[in-house]
Amino acid sequence: MSDHDFHPRVKQLLDGDLTLADLPPELRAEGEEALRLLAAVDRRPVAFPTMTERVMLAVNTRPSPAGWRRMLEPREIRLRIRPWVLAPALALAAALIIWIAGPRTAAPAPSLVTVRFVLVAPEAKAVSLAGTFNQWDARATPLVRTGPNGTWTATLTLPAGQHQYAFVVDGVRWVPDPGAPAVDDGFGRRNSVLTL
């Protein structure tokens, strides 16, 4: 415990489980410091009055979300193996996607396809995938470095249909797959498109 750490009882005060009067005299000053911290919390409302118009403007230029639903409806998927060997791009030597297997089980909808994402990025410290399949969470799907030449891979089982994604290199660089088709995401970035 460093000298910056609040006493556990003072943390209870900050949590609202105790009042200042509950603290022993020797902790009162620390308790008052803690309450000054909370008093500085900015709880003023924030409003974006033109948000609705801006969102609707963007939404009205996009395809119907019901279209995505149709693509995710169950359909038969054949076993396919289709490696893509991709051209170099920046520090990324190549990327490829391999359909590993078709439907994993005979279970009903949606049909699932196992896909391996491969990115060769020798300089990267970390690579992950963000896409429609993980709510664009750049932390949800890390790739694993699988070889000495900077090859990063992740294997996912995804519903048949169309997915958009990007590689996230070192947590900050959003890089579309240089060999996959891409679409403008409407915010100045390109998303790669994968159709299974």
Added chain:
Amino acid sequence: MRPETQQTDADIVRAVLAGDHERYAVLVERYRDRYARYAARMLGSLDAAEDAVQDAFVRAFDQLAQCKEPDKFVGWFFLILRNRCYAERRRSKAQAPLEAADSLPAVDRTDGGAETAERRRALQHALLELTPDQREVFVLKHVEGLSYGQIAERLNTSVPSLKMRMHRAYDRLREQLREHK
């Protein structure tokens, strides 16, 4: 048809998926300000927060068919916004560290004057030094006023782990604020 104010989120989600895109504006109107403050405090910048909220609404529209429980649209939307805020913060930190808090309106002359504004600014700077997980639990509890139980439900985690995160945040904030003096 029920008036817009009485329509449930699920009613609206189904209508949008059935092709009535204009109804999506009701959802945006209903939730835009509720989450504006969360985004602003998480990102430390009104401009970045506005972009993140707008982006999250557009992404939620694109992925609306994947909202498995339309009556829980708002919780689902929150997770999309949360992920955008995390990604945006990582990006902005790499590009422009520590500029963000200055773009929040710190001075509000009707609300305590310069001293209050300075304390708020110092705390917002300190918040930006926390890890995103620590900052989030602090914002949800002390800015949005949620209980640990409500936060745990929203983030699908446990109260003890949230408390541990928060208690580290308190210590870190104290350290940052002392250094700021």
